[in-house]
């Protein structure tokens with residue numbers, strides 16, 4: 259495992275610091291990795307995804323939480339495509355099967371999932387688990403763990 263993945267518990271003190279962390283992570287993760295982001299509303303999940311986009315040299319400004327879609331795809335060169343799932347509005351896990359989501363989730367690009375708990379039984383078996391917590395106005399706790 260790479261260095262950053264070994265640092266289990268981190269604290270960031272600004273959105274920019276969270277973006278820098280996401281960029282570092284994206285560079286160290288193998289293509290095809292799945293990252294599940296746990297944390298309440300406003301914990302900083304989408305902010306971290308902006309960092310992933312930056313690390314893959316995609317446009318971080320394009321990253322936002324889709325209001326009506328469950329998946330945004332940010333196309334990158336070669337294997338550097340980012341699949342950004344936001345399952346907040348998923349009513350039941352079977353709904354995502356209509357997306358053909360497995361093709362993306364288990365494909366070559368980096369997949370990141372906000373609100374992965376909505377997947378229920380469809381949760382991947384292997385993933386990088388990142389938990390974000392709101393500690394103070396600009397302070398977020400970020401813990402990283404590899405689940406196998």
Ligand SMILES: Nc1ncnc2c1ncn2[C@@H]1O[C@H](COP(=O)(O)OP(=O)(O)OP(=O)(O)O)[C@@H](O)[C@H]1O
Nearest residue numbers: 270271272273276299300301302303304305396398
């Ligand atoms: N250290 C920090 N890291 C990340 N975001 C921070 C930090 N400090 C303050 N913020 C602010 O917290 C908010 C995080 O919003 P963001 O959309 O990333 O949360 P989210 O977890 O994706 O929420 P949702 O579940 O609604 O999608 C932003 O307004 C951001 O500016």
Ligand SMILES: [Mg+2]
Nearest residue numbers: 303304323372
């Ligand atoms: Mg979000």
